[in-house]
Amino acid sequence: DSCCSNSFQTELQALGCELSVQDHLWEDYEDELQTDGSRASRFHVQRIEADSESEEDLIQTLARQLAQIGDSMERSIPPRLVDHLVMQFMNRNLLEEDRRGHLATAVEQLMQTCPADLEQEKATLVLTMLLAKKVADHTPSLLRDVFRTTVN
Incomplete structure (x- = not known):
């Protein structure tokens, strides 16, 4: 398992380097891409402190x-579904x-x-x-491919 862990770490670092290079290309861009595909201007949000312990308890309960x-x-993700996706991603x-x-199709x-x-x-x-994570955990060499497919 140490071999898979090292392989995963290597792939993760390579992806991080790719993303860092792309990030420098957008340094001067003022807006951030939102999850719905729109762009929103940057603004700073100060952390709002919990007013009381009960509010903190509520947050903890919600997080759990x-x-x-x-x-x-x-x-709920069957291993055979992950295996099938791995085979699809390995098919060059x-x-x-x-x-x-x-x-x-797998998500549906x-x-x-x-x-x-x-x-x-x-x-x-x-x-x-979760599927992207499971595919990358199963076959670390697919991390960059599954990442690109997932975010595009």
């Missing part, structure tokens, strides 16, 4: 519940568009297992990120 939901969603004959299609399958009260857009985002 969100972590449990995330863990549950991650456990597939176009990027085809990889995106396979990832989208998993959406059937999501809690009904979870917003579809948020569930889609979480499941996409």
